[in-house]
Amino acid sequence: MVHTTQCCILMGCLCLFYPWSQVCEWREPEELAALLDLELRENGEPQHQLLQRIRDVAKYSVKTNHPRFFNQLFAGVDYHALTGRFLTEALNTSQYTYEVAPVFVLMEDEVLSKLRSLVGWAEGDGIFCPGGTMSNMYAMNVARYRAFPEVKLKGMWSLPRLAVFTSQQSHYSVMKAAAFQGIGTENVFKNLSLQQVEMQGHLSLPLFTYQGAVPFFVHATSGTTVQGAFDPLEPIADICDRQGLWMHVDAAWGGSVLFSKEHKHLMRGVERADSVTWNPHKMMLTGLQCSAILLKDTTHLLKHCHSADAKYLFQQDKFYDTSLDTGDKSIQCGRKVDCLKLWLMWKAVGSKGLEERVDRAFTHTRYLVEEMQRREGFELIGKPLFVNVCFWFIPPSLRGKENSPDYNDRLSKVAPVIKERMMKQGTMMLGYQPQGGRVNFFRMIVISPQLSHQDMTFCLNEIERLGNDL
């Protein structure tokens, strides 16, 4: 069996290097389901059929490592990180104890410590989580526990109503966290600036009340999802300091600017935060999932907040220092190893290599913006501060018609049609969305190191080709 399955494994690897010309091979769901023959049956299948299934899975999956995949906040591939991922899978262990994950417990500690040092902290705490939403949830939970430790035992009924502050553009995980943790989405205040809160709130340190609720958590963003905006962290930190609020920075997307001497100013003041979410699986290309929650705390808040002291796993009479076991820090029990891919890539290219990657993405973005400005029909939504390029494509029929009453209505239909055409032809992928008062506009994410000027030019030409008749 091993022989043939080894073939399978190699086949799996080779999928990656196969010269896919298309970013995707669109099929309608019904057609795709039939092509894949997904049904699971009583009997197994012969090897040649399994190999064909592997080929089909690869063929009809989106090639997110294709240089013309601009659709999400991840893209491209780093082969060292991929090696780390394969090795992680081959070694299949859980990150909870030194006993079953000696290498990875030490490695996670080193990687987290290095990420913290980029934030500006000489010490602190942290853990890898299954995605940025979970990291943000960890932050909100630990913040609540710091303010009201009795919540762990007694639940929310022992607490006053709580309030969370964030911006209109923050990630929807704030709402999900508030709902999941029993705080309620109505207690997330998104429409006001913190300065306003401070003026309106009844100041009674350490916690004041706002609309009858007690604020405890401020969720700032470094790198918003759509536009890549950065909240000004210094003034937010001033207010959090004065009011004793937990300051969390959701840098899931933007955090990687901390690698760059040229661009880290975007997160000036981050060292004053209490916690930071940072997803190396986005701009750093480690591959999903790789998300860290970093804490400034040195009092083991994370452990106190999440511990359940399971004796079957975390025996206190073990023959090694059980403070190395991380299981009581996490809310999960079994926890996937997410540090190796980042560690191996970092070892391979060094902090310098990662810095270059960040700087290159900014350079690419500038090039793309200049190209757009040179062309009629591309209308930028603000000048990008980061690597999100947001723009409308205005087809010839709409140019100069900004004042006609159906302009917005017609413009809103342009991006969806172009998107449908690019996917059905498989030539590239980028996303679109409406936001605030703005009708559907494209968001193009420029991070892949496999990206060339040619790819970006192709993309603009292709938008024109697909949209000029609209």
Place this chain on the structure above:
Amino acid sequence: MVHTTQCCILMGCLCLFYPWSQVCEWREPEELAALLDLELRENGEPQHQLLQRIRDVAKYSVKTNHPRFFNQLFAGVDYHALTGRFLTEALNTSQYTYEVAPVFVLMEDEVLSKLRSLVGWAEGDGIFCPGGTMSNMYAMNVARYRAFPEVKLKGMWSLPRLAVFTSQQSHYSVMKAAAFQGIGTENVFKNLSLQQVEMQGHLSLPLFTYQGAVPFFVHATSGTTVQGAFDPLEPIADICDRQGLWMHVDAAWGGSVLFSKEHKHLMRGVERADSVTWNPHKMMLTGLQCSAILLKDTTHLLKHCHSADAKYLFQQDKFYDTSLDTGDKSIQCGRKVDCLKLWLMWKAVGSKGLEERVDRAFTHTRYLVEEMQRREGFELIGKPLFVNVCFWFIPPSLRGKENSPDYNDRLSKVAPVIKERMMKQGTMMLGYQPQGGRVNFFRMIVISPQLSHQDMTFCLNEIERLGNDL
């Protein structure tokens, strides 16, 4: 670059097939940290050094696929599943939309549907989660939402105090979930049987109060962590029916008995549950992480409970049926693809092959128990119903001394010493823990298909060798 990194990847794969003789190569943390040279530096390293690092990571990691690894609720390796994991990593996408994960959205649906059919449901809902604790948390959250939908907006302050019921032996994730979701661990009642609750509670359907709190969630277990016990589901379902309580079955560990015609009776009544947690990464060997939360619900509770309607990701004017997008069902945003490894393995061996695997584990367990009964010094803690074999090793110096006052104290020190010795010699790994009034006893988990009678005999001989002088 691709050439050398391809070498890296192959190296990563080969680690798995290298004939490791030891289960682990124990090093003290300080020594291991020095050996691995974990520090991340400014500059990258040459390829030959990276290859050495990969070898070191593999060398000092625990070989969880070694047949003598009996330490956790996972073990062994299935090469088809591993192929699926490599392919998942190579294709690196997120499970949230049909747009970027067409194959995996359809595949997840098929796998979940097949798992549900084993539970006994012709329809329903579900999703893969990052581990069993998260699956259990999903269940508790959806149950709370069904009983009190206003919780999503208004938080817990709009609700009466809630009560959760579970057994003393249930997994600690119940406590973690109650703490994280703002219910509080004191509102988890573990010390009483549901029948008692029903007798003491003031019955006022659909929800009664118990000690001033409103029960809403019963967390039953199929396959407890330490002893592998199964709660009787039928009587629990009767009470949940009468009282309108959400019945959740945590079958993270035991769920795989549903593949077996011979053993599925252990979960008789599971089809009456509202939700089931099932981790194929345990007994089914898919590799971490692979955990499903299955729901009987057909009213889209999961989506209503967790949706945040993020417009940038889940545009309603997409050109395909957006009901396929799963992102509003999950609490995570980006979500790792966890279905392919299970699907590919299932395709390869069929339901029949998976059934054989389960049955074989039971047969191995019987063999091991008989071997123990034949030997002086092995004292079983109950007859295993499942594949957890719990026992004390009584060294010669303690045999026949059950009545001496320091017996328990001395016995409690036996397992930790044997554990230390086996790990330092790297010959095998199994776990131990105290539980209730019982001092430290071993728990040996017998699931790996790579396991032979010889391995089990070796294990017993080795315990005698390492512990006879104690």
